[in-house]
Amino acid sequence: MAFPCSILLILLCSLLSSSLAKTPTHSKQVFLPIHKDPSTLQYITTIKQRTPLVPVRLTVDLGGRYLWTVCLSGYNSSSIRTAGCGTTQCRLAETSKYCFYCIPGPFGPGCTDAPTCWRYPLNTVTDKTVLGEVATDVIAISSTHGEGRAGNEVTVPGFIFVCASKKIIAGLAKGVTGMAGLGRTKISFPAQLASALNLKKRFGLCLSSSTTSKDGGVVIFGDGPYNLKGNSSVLLEYTPLILNKVLTGEERIIKSEISADYFIGVKSIKINENTVKINSTFLKITKGGYGGTKISTVHPYTLMESSIYNAVIKAFVTELKNVTRVPAVAPFKACFSSKNIGSTRAGPAVPSIDLVMRNGVSWRMLGANSMVKINGDVLCLAFVDGGEPPFINAIVIGGHQIEENLLSFDLEKSRLGFSSSLLAKETRCSNYKV
Incomplete structure (x- = not known):
């Protein structure tokens, strides 16, 4: 049985609308929800990282230089790449001029036989540090489209971060595997998100005193205003x-x-x-x-x-x-x-x-x-x-x-x-x- 032309047109429009609704649109802001951990009094956020994407819990460090997370064992991602010696990623990360070989396998995900640049990720809660490789991978973060606090998910490929071992996560809140650095560097969250998503080089920070996740705070990347019950x-x-x-x-x-x-x-x-x-x-x-x-x-x-x-x-x-x-x-x-x-x-x-x-x-x-x-x-x-x-x-x-x-x-x-x-x-x- 043949469909009338008008019905086919309606079906086509419906499919097109559905497709467009799932496509992330340009946003002037993206954000990370933050909640206060009652045991450590640390401020915790969650991003998604890797391919396929998995949630990663991080302690927010306002003066932190970059994202670092445990990935030297059990890190599975098809999109991770180590930063080869002398690359743009190494220059942006302001690494030492000395490079080391990164051993392929479970110890160093994404490693090749080429020299890799390294940094010393710092747990600023305990002041512990350890040598870690500079790498890139996909992350996902929410935009400010939609109702309430939920928005479209925006993916950022090639996000620079530093791999760390489990040795330095002692002292962080339960389930946390790294730190989200918001500091004044070229590879902090504000810097990389502004560059990748064409955002204004601004961010808003609002920490909630509540320890319940539903009443949490937020860090908002991009231009204001930041809507807290009005302008x-x-x-x-x-x-x-x-x-x-x-x-x-x-x-x-x-x-x-x-x-x-x-x-x-x-x-x-x-x-x-x-x-x-x-x-x-x-x-x-x-x-x-x-x-x-x-x-x-x-x-x-x-x-x-x-x-x-x-x-x-x-x-x-x-x-x-x-x-x-x-x-x-x-x-x-x-x-x-x-x-x-x-x-x-x-x-x-x-x-x-x-x-x-x-x-x-x-x-x-x-x-x-x-x-x-x-x-x-x-x-x-x-x-x-x-x-x-x-x-x-x-x-x-x-x-x-x-x-x-x-x-x-x-x-x-x-x-x-x-x-x-x-x-x-x-x-x-x-x-x-x-």
């Missing part, structure tokens, strides 16, 4: 990002490298609008790369150089009226009875803490970011003693202090946009909509 771009204050031209710490394997961390120009600290007396010279980055203020997602709480830390505690206690101080609970040194501390939309009703930037704007921390609940009766000031000189950084702003804050890293203009507490603005990171 959230209007909530941001901006301050310059500062480049630390000297790499310090355990990762300093290749001496010519610069730091991949994000530094900002904090010039003073205020508590309840009153300036805290500190040695402000520590807040400047020295020629040797020490001092200054950086932001970190691998430190659960903000670290401060000892003299700064003690001055902040003293000023905070002075401003916190009619509240009983109780024995300290490690790693914190200032803890209080919660009985006389009220509650606000943005957490416990305690004195505000302002990080005042060199360009005059202030990043305000309210109770949800400045305090941590130990039990039903005890709250502690959520800052940790970072030690005396020689220290690496004067202030390391940790994960707890940036939760429920929207941070926009504009790499083209080299500036940071920050919202301060979203809770005070009646929204939160889990409200992100695509």
Whole structure:
């Protein structure tokens, strides 16, 4: 029986529409969902990697140089390729000029008999490192098309990463096999995704304080606005990002490298609008790369150089009226009875803490970011003693202090946009909509 022409046309259109719906379209944003692991307080994301694609759980490292993951045993992928000595991938990865032979087989997936360039992937939680080969493989990440937080899946072939052995994953959250580096390098997630997908060199980071996956945070790659219950771009204050031209710490394997961390120009600290007396010279980055203020997602709480830390505690206690101080609970040194501390939309009703930037704007921390609940009766000031000189950084702003804050890293203009507490603005990171 012959179909009428009109019916054939309808069927053809239906098939064409179905085909188009499954084809990824251009997006100005792609994103990774993030959730907080309750045991380690690490921020975890999941990408898909390899051919065929498999989920890979990663700890998010804001200052990490690149993606590294365990792949020196049990890694099966038809699309993995090692980076041959002197290739573009090796130059982008800023590897040493020395190359090694990568042994084919289960130890080195994708290996050939040609020399391969190598790096030292760093577990920034434990500061452990080991030699690993530079390689490329397919990854998949969600775009911001569709309703809710689900979007089309975008694949990126030839994504540069570093293979690591299982020796360095100790200390990472359960099921995590590597780290997702968002730092200031040519092969970090922001850099590679911007290049491969023609995105703006910007990304937004919004960490949720919740430890449930359904109320998680997000890192959004590409141009804003980042939709958190409306146009959230209007909530941001901006301050310059500062480049630390000297790499310090355990990762300093290749001496010519610069730091991949994000530094900002904090010039003073205020508590309840009153300036805290500190040695402000520590807040400047020295020629040797020490001092200054950086932001970190691998430190659960903000670290401060000892003299700064003690001055902040003293000023905070002075401003916190009619509240009983109780024995300290490690790693914190200032803890209080919660009985006389009220509650606000943005957490416990305690004195505000302002990080005042060199360009005059202030990043305000309210109770949800400045305090941590130990039990039903005890709250502690959520800052940790970072030690005396020689220290690496004067202030390391940790994960707890940036939760429920929207941070926009504009790499083209080299500036940071920050919202301060979203809770005070009646929204939160889990409200992100695509």
